[in-house]
Amino acid sequence: MDKxxxxxxxxxxxxxxxxxxRTGAYLSGQRVDHIxxxxxxxxxxxxxxxxxxxxxxxxxxxxxxxxxxxxxxxxMVGLSEELSxxxxxxxxxxxxxxxxxxxxxxxxxxxxxKLDMDLLSIPDPYTNEVLAPxxxxxxxxxxxxxxxxxxxxxxxxxxxAAAIRPIDKLLRDLRKNPEGVKExxxxxxxxxMAWAKAFKNEFGPSSVMVVDPVGCDDIxxxxxxxxxxIPYLKKQLHLYYQLNGVKANLHICGHTNRQWKYYKDLDxxxxxxxxxxxxAVCKKEIEDQLIVVGNIPPxxxxxxxxxxDVIASVKTCIKKAxxxxxxxxxxxxxxxxxxxxxxxxxxxxYAISKYGxxxxxxxxxxxxxx
Numbered sequence: 014m015d016k017x018x019x020x021x022x023x024x025x026x027x028x029x030x031x032x033x034x035r036t037g038a039y040l041s042g043q044r045v046d047h048i049x050x051x052x053x054x055x056x057x058x059x060x061x062x063x064x065x066x067x068x069x070x071x072x073x074x075x076x077x078x079x080x081x082x083x084x085x086x087x088x089m090v091g092l093s094e095e096l097s098x099x100x101x102x103x104x105x106x107x108x109x110x111x112x113x114x115x116x117x118x119x120x121x122x123x124x125x126x127k128l129d130m131d132l133l134s135i136p137d138p139y140t141n142e143v144l145a146p147x148x149x150x151x152x153x154x155x156x157x158x159x160x161x162x163x164x165x166x167x168x169x170x171x172x173x174a175a176a177i178r179p180i181d182k183l184l185r186d187l188r189k190n191p192e193g194v195k196e197x198x199x200x201x202x203x204x205x206m207a208w209a210k211a212f213k214n215e216f217g218p219s220s221v222m223v224v225d226p227v228g229c230d231d232i233x234x235x236x237x238x239x240x241x242x243i244p245y246l247k248k249q250l251h252l253y254y255q256l257n258g259v260k261a262n263l264h265i266c267g268h269t270n271r272q273w274k275y276y277k278d279l280d281x282x283x284x285x286x287x288x289x290x291x292x293a294v295c296k297k298e299i300e301d302q303l304i305v306v307g308n309i310p311p312x313x314x315x316x317x318x319x320x321x322d323v324i325a326s327v328k329t330c331i332k333k334a335x336x337x338x339x340x341x342x343x344x345x346x347x348x349x350x351x352x353x354x355x356x357x358x359x360x361x362x363y364a365i366s367k368y369g370x371x372x373x374x375x376x377x378x379x380x381x382x383x
Contacts, residue, residue, distance in 0.1 A: 014319050016356050025357050026366055031090045033162065039374055040304070048335060048369030050360060051306065052315075053264075053285075055346035059083060062355040066114040073153050080158060081309065087362060092150035092158055094212075095166030100226060102176025104136045104143035121151055124178040124338055128172060128186055128193045133177070135204055138211035144233075148177040148215060155216065162219065167214050167253075169225025170245040170266075171233075173201035180227065185238055198245040208250050218257040223250060223281075229267030243275050254280035262306070268349050272296045288346025300337040307334070308346035309361065312314055314352045319359040327364035328381065335369065336377040343369065 024318060030038065035180055036049040052058070059079045060070055069075045083089040099119055103109040104125035105298075123132055137143040155163055168176070174197050175183055186194045209221065225232075228242035253261050263276070264285035276284055276299060285306035286295045296305045307330065315328045327343060334341045343365050349358075370380040 014132050014325070014360075016254055016320070019320055019356055019359055019363060022268040022363055025356060028086070028088045031084075031088045033090050037340070039372060042374055044371060045375045046370070046372075048331065048341065048343050048367050048372040049335050050362065051225055051285075052349060052358065053311070053345045054350075055083060055358070056080075057087065057351055057356045058353045058355060065234045067116065067351060068111060068113050073150060073157075075134055076154070077157050080154075081163075087326045090161045090165040092151070092154045092161050094111055094147050094154065094163065094206060096147075096168060097166075097221070098168050098204075098226065099176040100147075101136075101168065101173050104141050105133055105177060105204065116351075118272055119138050119176060122177060124182075124257045128178060128182075128190055128197060130196055130200065133200060135200075135207055139206050143293065144208060144211075148211060151212075151216065152334070163216050164220045164222070165206045165209070166222040166224060166330070167209060167249075169223055169228055169242075170198045170201040170205070170249055172225045172227040173205060174198060175227045180232075184232070185291065188244060191240070195245075198241065202245060202249045202252065205249060206256070208258060211255055213256055214291060218259050220259055221253055221257075221261045222268075223253075223287075224264050226266035228272075229265050229269055229287075230271045238272050240367075243272065245273075247279055250280045254271055258373075260346040264306075264347075277302045283342065285344060286346065291333075292330055296334045296337050296341075300339055303341060304340040304342060305334050305337045306342045306344045308344065311345045311347050311349050311353070313333075315345055315357050315361070318357065320356055321322075323357045323360035324364040327361055328368045331365075331378065332369050332383055335372070335381070336375055342373045 035045050039045045039049050041356045056079050059082050065075050099109055099117055107119050109117050110120045110123040111117050136144055138148055225246060231244055250261050260282040262279050262283035266287050268289055271291055283304045283306050284299055286308050286309040288310040292308050309326045309330055314322050330343060368381050369378050372378055
């Protein structure tokens with residue numbers, strides 16, 4: 014399929030419900046127009062289409078343009094003021110660099126030389142020079158889009174720690190200074206929850222996406238996952254659930270299959286699985302208790318693939334997971350890269366609306382065989 018044909022087909026995409034209404038109805042057991050979807054980092058794709066850079070997305074007017082575009086074209090709703098994987102480290106003193114059109118990165122860590130807890134203190138989101146502007150921007154978004162819900166995103170404890178201490182040194186500390194790392198992880202939970210509490214105070218209970226790539230099987234051994242990742246991730250998720258009465262959603266980049274057995278004991282509703290894992294295998298492991306989310310490849314397919322590649326990948330994922338017992342949400346396996354073409358976003362939604370039509374929780378759509 015070429016761009017012109019896809020463009021013509023997408024003219025017929027006029028959903029009766031918003032993305033939030035669809036997900037809510039689907040998870041309550043109602044039949045909906047098509048399988049819910051959640052394309053990670055959609056704003057980057059729209060920014061590219063509008064000739065905005067990543068840095069432009071910090072401008073409230075340009076970000077509003079992106080949000081309005083999503084609603085006008087796809088009836089996608091929802092606001093987010095998130096902490097990136099490195100924001101809390103920045104708030105605590107690590108030096109963050111913001112390229113014009115790429116994701117941020119840490120230039121200098123606050124614990125560059127040694128693991129020293131005396132260098133840290135819990136930041137106040139209302140006065141911290143990094144966090145306070147984010148709260149203000151969230152208020153501006155709500156003022157502009159009062160009918161949309163707002164949520165946040167928080168890194169997991171060990172991922173937060175990796176924005177404070179360089180990852181190579183942190184991994185060495187796991188062996189040489191395990192008690193020091195555990196003290197740091199407890200601190201990271203407290204710091205993340207300070208943000209979560211302020212966010213709730215301002216906007217009420219809301220959903221949260223917890224992202225924890227440093228906790229993946231590619232970085233940590235099974236023993237390290239069990240000792241340094243899962244207990245602290247579990248604690249942070251539980252505290253968030255206690256605070257809001259709403260369970261979090263969890264995404265971990267990379268391989269995670271050795272730890273899926275632990276996820277059923279976490280206070281989460283959704284698990285978003287990276288595309289490096291087999292969606293069907295993950296579904297079989299977690300579907301009794303968790304909603305399965307994933308896992309179209311963001312680089313190989315969404316960024317570098319053709320329109321037909323995207324359609325085929327979405328169809329494959331539907332076949333693998335659409336009949337998950339607790340529900341399935343079609344999504345990318347990780348964040349959409351800068352430069353992802355708008356036609357591949359359209360192709361994703363076209364494929365969902367065609368092959369995931371008339372969706373109901375626990376059922377495989379009949380249109381999958383068309």
